[in-house]
Amino acid sequence: MESMNYDVALEIKGLSKNYDGFKLESIDLTLPGGCIMGLVGENGAGKTTTIKAILDLIHKDAGEIKIFNHDTSVHLKDLKENIGVVLDESFFPEALNATGVDGIMKNVYKTWNSKEYHEWGAKFDLPLKKTFKDYSRGMKMKHAIAVALSHDSKLLILDEATSGLDPMVRDEILDVFLEFIQDPTHSIFISSHIISDLEKICDYIAFIHKGKLVFSEPKDELLDKYGIIKCSDDFIDTLPKDKVIGVRKNNFGVEALVMRDGISKAMLQEEKMTMDKATIEDIMLYYHKRR
Amino acid sequence: MAGLIYKDLVNLKAQAKVMGILIIVYGVIALTSDNTVMLGAMMSILAAMLPITAMAYDDKAKWDKYAMTMPVSRKDLVLSKYFLGGGFILIAFGLNVAFNLVVGIMAMEDIIPIALMLLGAGLFFMAVTLPLMFKFGVEKGRTAMFILIATPTVLVLLMSKLNIQMPSEAFLEMLPLILIVIAVLSLVLSTVLSISIYEKKEF
Numbered sequence: 001m002e003s004m005n006y007d008v009a010l011e012i013k014g015l016s017k018n019y020d021g022f023k024l025e026s027i028d029l030t031l032p033g034g035c036i037m038g039l040v041g042e043n044g045a046g047k048t049t050t051i052k053a054i055l056d057l058i059h060k061d062a063g064e065i066k067i068f069n070h071d072t073s074v075h076l077k078d079l080k081e082n083i084g085v086v087l088d089e090s091f092f093p094e095a096l097n098a099t100g101v102d103g104i105m106k107n108v109y110k111t112w113n114s115k116e117y118h119e120w121g122a123k124f125d126l127p128l129k130k131t132f133k134d135y136s137r138g139m140k141m142k143h144a145i146a147v148a149l150s151h152d153s154k155l156l157i158l159d160e161a162t163s164g165l166d167p168m169v170r171d172e173i174l175d176v177f178l179e180f181i182q183d184p185t186h187s188i189f190i191s192s193h194i195i196s197d198l199e200k201i202c203d204y205i206a207f208i209h210k211g212k213l214v215f216s217e218p219k220d221e222l223l224d225k226y227g228i229i230k231c232s233d234d235f236i237d238t239l240p241k242d243k244v245i246g247v248r249k250n251n252f253g254v255e256a257l258v259m260r261d262g263i264s265k266a267m268l269q270e271e272k273m274t275m276d277k278a279t280i281e282d283i284m285l286y287y288h289k290r291r
Numbered sequence: 292m293a294g295l296i297y298k299d300l301v302n303l304k305a306q307a308k309v310m311g312i313l314i315i316v317y318g319v320i321a322l323t324s325d326n327t328v329m330l331g332a333m334m335s336i337l338a339a340m341l342p343i344t345a346m347a348y349d350d351k352a353k354w355d356k357y358a359m360t361m362p363v364s365r366k367d368l369v370l371s372k373y374f375l376g377g378g379f380i381l382i383a384f385g386l387n388v389a390f391n392l393v394v395g396i397m398a399m400e401d402i403i404p405i406a407l408m409l410l411g412a413g414l415f416f417m418a419v420t421l422p423l424m425f426k427f428g429v430e431k432g433r434t435a436m437f438i439l440i441a442t443p444t445v446l447v448l449l450m451s452k453l454n455i456q457m458p459s460e461a462f463l464e465m466l467p468l469i470l471i472v473i474a475v476l477s478l479v480l481s482t483v484l485s486i487s488i489y490e491k492k493e494f
Contacts, residue, residue: 057359057494077362085360093302093352100301107294108361132352157360 004082005069006033009155009187010054015063017049024049024211027063031204034184036177037216038198039191040284041208047191048088050208051159054189055085067155081111084148088160091140094133098126098143111152120146124172138169145173149180156180158190162197170194174201195281205280209287219280226283227260227275235271239263246286257286295363295371299345306344310337318390325396331387331406335413338379342372343420343436347429356494365489372421373482380413404467411470418474418481425488 010031017024024046031037039047052058054065056076065072067079092101098121105112121128124142132140141161148156156177162170178201180186192198198205199219206216215222226245232253236244243262248255257278268275278286314334321330349355358368384406391402419439424432458466 052494055360057356059491059493077364080360080362083360085357087357087360089353091352091354091357093298093348093354095302095305095348096298100298103301104294104298107297108363110362 004154006154006185006187008069009033009035009067010037010189011064011066011069012050012054013064015050015053015065016061017053017058018061019049022046022049022211024053027208027213029206029213029216031187031189033187034181035203036181036188036190036201037204037206038202038219039189039206039208040193040195040198040280042284042288043193045208046211047208048159049211051087051157051189051191054157055080081109082152082154084145084151084153084156086141086144086148086156086158086161088163091144092132095131097131098128101143101147105147105151109151113150113152117146117150120149138165141165142169142173145176149176154185154187156186156188156190158188158192160192161190162192162194170197177201195279195284199280207284207287214287222280222283223277225260226257226278227263228255228257228278228282229263229268229273229275230255231271231273245283246289248286248289257282292363292367292371292374295358295367296375299342299371299375302345302348303341306341313337314386321390321396322394327387327391327394327396328405330390331383331409332412334383334387335380335409336416338383339376339413339416339420341379342376342417343424343429343432345375346372346424350429359494365492366486369425369485369489370482373417373478373485376417376421377414377478380410380417383413384410404464407467408470411467411474414474414478415470418477422481422484422488425485425492 008030010029012027012029015024015027022044027046027050029037029050039050041047049058053060053063054067054072056072067076067083070079072079096104102114102117105117106114118128121143124139124146126135126139126143126146132143135143141164145161148158162173165173174197177188177190181188181201188201190198190202202219204216205219205222207214217225230253233249236247236254236256239258240262243259245257245259247257258275260275263275267273314330317330317333321327349358355368359365387406387409388402391397391406397405420432420436423435423439426432427435
């Protein structure tokens, strides 16, 4: 395999996977090097399926996946030397301890760095001799992250790595991710349904809904693009359909997620409305209530 | 690959005590009853069961899914279990021969042929069980395994009922060799089958 190109960490084109009752349809995603992309979507939207397809845990039906500009269907085994992965609910066997893992990984990764692994272990307060049977969920997650960071990883792929953890631990882990990303050759692809976590750290947000990609955009552009207005039901009907993403009715009228460019200042003044900022969570929720 | 086998060995360390006790108990039985065949058979089968035990630990932690995120191929994951089992069965063979040479209960000329038959039986057992485990997982695979183990027993019982003649002396002399050949052939077939099962697997 020729030298790596870290300018584009991950490129997915036309990824499809058919299951009985669920279809992942032609997903296109590009994660530039040095960035964090958050993958959001409801349970069963296809986040985990996408991640599994990247790692060849499942066989894709169509599409092309490149990591560091190398086709994964040819080079994945070598590429994995520099990919750190944390999966939800999949860990080391219970009878092992951290010292044992060091011995295993030395024989698995050419890129394994024992010193770094022990430094992360110390940083996360992980006991070396205790078997994983006696680790809490938070400790298991931190340990998995320590492993993911200890083999010269250039790309971290994290599936729900912060869910089920308390806010303190989550914050600690998010800080680690932000520190990791300081190196311009490093990138992170993270899925989570804790949107606030993603909003804190991500440069890009990709939103999958019922197996389809709704958008994949820089977070800041996304936050600039959408707004929330409170207005009368009649007013909403005067707006072009493609500028109104979703509507929520209440006793006083409606609340709607709209594209900012569809509503002029003059319109707002005339109706005596204000437009509020939309959070990523708002954007997700309104897409569900799409007209 | 070395890392995967090392992981299983660390994982199986918990079993070492139980295995040691079993071997000592059967060793004492062998000495007091002047019959060492049971001990050899027990060691061979125990060794052949070890990859299954290792797979049970893996299943519990959903390790395979995790392992697939590391730079190892599906083929490596399958082969590591065959090497693990094969290694232990060979150790059992060595222990069996050494034990018999030391205690001298069995006639000298019988030691190697009988040990070879048990070696073949262990390898054959592994060849039959591992594809089942890869296909169905350890829980369901075990049921399939017991059905398979019961089949030859039933066959032997039926044959004894049918009054089929005992095989000739010459055939019995050839038996260890025949068993080893069958075991090796079935192992090759079994490995190919397991790899093709595992290549299709989704996690």
